[in-house]
Amino acid sequence: MSVNPILFMGGTGAIAHHSARALRAGYPDVPLLIGGRDLAKAQRVAEQIGGAQGVLVDTSANDLGLGDRPVSGVVVFYMDHALAGLRFAQMRGVPHLSISSGIFEIAPEIATFMHQPNAAPIVLGYEWMAGATTVATLNIAKAYSRVRDIKIGALIDEQDTGGPTVASDFEHLNKMLPAAMTRRDGVYIWREGEGAKATFRAVDGREIEASGFSSIDVVGLAAATGAADVQFNMAIGTSSSRRRGEPMSTEIIIELAGEGKNGEALRTRHAVVHPAGTAPLTGLSVAMILERLLGLDERAPTAPGLYFPYQLLDDVAYLERLEREGGALRELPV
Structure with a gap:
């Protein structure tokens, strides 16, 4: 199945690396954009992962500095207080998954979803280990x-x-x-x-x-x-x-x-x-959420909506992969 690259914002860290590894275990051809504030570092990490490209992310720009570059989904691995990744995902109509915010910080994301509930699926991935x-x-x-x-x-x-x-x-x-x-x-x-x-x-x-x-x-x-x-x-x-x-x-x-x-x-x-x-366990969760969001598992992609991870993850399949x-x-x- 051919998909556009998935953008990893804050993609140079350990959890992003393990997420990429877990995703590649089942879908080795899925392309990734490793986004960061340090282009050279993002490029080094992308080279280590393979099948990925490092990109400079500008959170002050509506297009994140990516121009018309197509993406199939956005994963945010840090606290995106500006909601730059979420706004970008809604503009593009692609899934959004964030894993680092606290329970007290979900109001801005919920408000953003409520104003465009049909734009794309949004996953509140703040559960422990996503x-x-x-x-x-x-x-x-x-x-x-x-x-x-x-x-x-x-x-x-x-x-x-x-x-x-x-x-x-x-x-x-x-x-x-x-x-x-x-x-x-x-x-x-x-x-x-x-x-x-x-x-x-x-x-x-x-x-x-x-x-x-x-x-x-x-x-x-x-x-x-x-x-x-x-x-x-x-x-x-x-x-x-x-x-x-x-x-x-x-x-x-x-x-x-x-x-x-x-x-x-x-x-x-x-x-x-x-x-x-913690990093590989969280990475497994991120990878399996992405599989379901994008329909990589040969089922229909997830419909627009607001989701907890457990609403997307099949428990039996998850525990099998964990083992x-x-x-x-x-x-x-x-």
């Missing part, structure tokens, strides 16, 4: 007739620092939103101070001290499952694999409680793990 958490959680939830409580614990290894853009984005998020959006007894609240402190058990059973984090997973999972209690907690520390003397990994602990198919009380505990950390990459969704002791 959908890895929600997709796995909803797969587990199939065993329930009713989900009442969802607790997510994300453990980032201290060595899994990402690039300077990732560090800058996290610093911005922590500065702007010290309170954590949480659903409690069917009501959305903000945990802060002592109330934001939490613990969860890592894959190896250690008790991890964590803090509440305002991930959009909270509202997405609450809407999808109807769970009255949903919270997301994050910690930075030593991952279970590195503690065993192996390379570092990322791990996402998913705890559900509710009723099973026969009305019995049910409680489960699982972990999403990836042996290479092929060496990751897994593991069942843990309750």
